[in-house]
Each structure stands twice: as C-alpha cells, then as structure tokens.
Amino acid sequence: MSKTTIPTGGLADDAVEATKLDLTANYAFTGTVSGAGGGKLLQVQNADFTSTNTTVSAASFGATEVTDQITPSATDSKVLVMMSLTLGMYEGSGTGNFCQVAIYRQVNGGGYSRVSFGNADNAYSGQGGFGASTEISSARPCNLVFVDSPNTTSAVDYKLYIRLNVASGGGDNVNTGPSNLQRSVTLMEIGA
Numbered sequence: 635m636s637k638t639t640i641p642t643g644g645l646a647d648d649a650v651e652a653t654k655l656d657l658t659a660n661y662a663f664t665g666t667v668s669g670a671g672g673g674k675l676l677q678v679q680n681a682d683f684t685s686t687n688t689t690v691s692a693a694s695f696g697a698t699e700v701t702d703q704i705t706p707s708a709t710d711s712k713v714l715v716m717m718s719l720t721l722g723m724y725e726g727s728g729t730g731n732f733c734q735v736a737i738y739r740q741v742n743g744g745g746y747s748r749v750s751f752g753n754a755d756n757a758y759s760g761q762g763g764f765g766a767s768t769e770i771s772s773a774r775p776c777n778l779v780f781v782d783s784p785n786t787t788s789a790v791d792y793k794l795y796i797r798l799n800v801a802s803g804g805g806d807n808v809n810t811g812p813s814n815l816q817r818s819v820t821l822m823e824i825g826a
Contacts, residue, residue: 674825676711679704683817687722689809693798695736697746698810700794702819709785710826715750715792717778719817722809725770731805736795737780742788748795750780773811781824792821 681702690696700717715737725731737750784790798805810817 676707676823676825677704678823679821681819684815685813687810687813687817688796689807690796690798691807693800695734695738695748695795695797697738698794698796700810700817700819701791702821703789703791704821704823705789706784706787706823708825709787711784712824712826713782713784713790713792714820714822714824715778715780715782716820716822717776717792717794717818719776719794720773720811720815721776721796722773722811723771723805724807724809725768725805727767727769728805729768731770731772731808732799733805733808734797734799735776735778737778738793738795739782739784740791740793741784741786742790746791746793746795749782750778770805792819794819 679702683699686699688696688698688700690698700719704713706713717737721733721735723731723733736748738746739749740746778794782790782792794810796808796810798808
C-alpha cells in the first residue's frame with residue numbers, strides 16, 4: 635500500500651483529485667488535543683423501574699424507589715444525575731395539589747442528604763385555584779438534571795425524594811406515577 639503525505643498548508647486544487655485515501659487501511663492517530671480540558675465520559679450507570687411506585691402523603695420529603703449507584707474512579711470526577719418519570723398528584727376535596735422533588739445522595743452507606751435544589755421550597759409542579767371540595771387528579775412529567783461533585787471514590791447512591799408542597803390544601807398525596815410507567819435514573823461519571 636502506498637501512502638500519501640499531505641504537505642503543510644494542504645493540497646493545491648489540482649492535486650486533490652490525484653490524492654486518494656485507502657479507506658480500508660487502519661490509520662493510527664497519536665498525540666493529544668491541546669486546550670480541550672477535561673470532560674471525559676468515564677462510565678454510565680442506568681436503572682429503570684416499572685413494577686412498584688411510591689406515594690407520599692406528607693409535607694416532608696419521603697424516599698422513593700427511583701435510585702441508582704455509581705462508584706467514581708477519581709475524587710475530582712463529577713457525576714451527571716438524570717432522573718425521568720411522571721409524577722401523579724391527588725387531592726380529594728381541597729383547592730389545589732402541589733408537590734416538590736429533590737435528589738438526595740448517600741456516600742458509602744452513610745445516610746442520605748439533600749444535594750439538589752438547595753433549600754428552595756418552591757413548588758415543582760401542581761395546580762390550584764379550585765373551589766373547596768374539588769377532587770383533583772393530575773399527572774406531570776418530571777425530568778431532573780443535576781451535576782454533583784461527590785469528592786469520593788466510594789459508592790455513591792442517588793435517590794429521588796418527593797413531598798407535598800404544603801401540609802394542608804396542597805394535595806392528599808403525590809406519587810411516582812402509575813406502576814406500569816417507566817421511571818429511570820442515569821448516572822454519568824465525568825472526568826476532570
């Protein structure tokens with residue numbers, strides 16, 4: 635096989651036609667790209683759930699079945715957390731139903747703590763303005779994206795927590811949707 639060397643500055647227009655690359659050859663590329671920085675995708679974990687769902691009937695966060703685990707390969711790695719599901723909300727005789735969601739993290743079995751959305755207590759989803767004694771049932775898509783810096787090479791669990799937005803008048807319950815609808819978690823380790 636003959637090799638063609640392309641001169642610095644490229645090829646003249648009349649030389650392009652005569653130059654052919656062997657598309658069946660294995661070309662080896664060496665070296666690095668300067669200035670590209672980090673951002674290497676090191677691993678991906680995914681979990682899907684369809685058989686059970688979680689219902690929370692309180693204004694305090696409750697754990698759900700929507701969870702997955704990843705073990706970072708370096709302490710300076712970041713973890714991109716993505717969760718996707720449909721939230722169901724129900725109010726039997728109130729004036730609205732509102733809920734909140736949050737991502738919690740546990741490192742090496744040490745217990746869960748809230749890592750997403752800080753201390754914000756805004757409603758994630760819901761509806762209101764109904765007259766008293768109105769039955770309200772709704773379902774809303776919920777897609778969460780969060781970048782975490784766990785600073786560990788131990789196992790890290792991420793879990794969705796849900797709650798009603800207010801203790802009364804904000805709904806009877808919120809749930810992770812009908813059990814036949816898929817709920818999923820994807821975790822990506824991004825290298826420094």
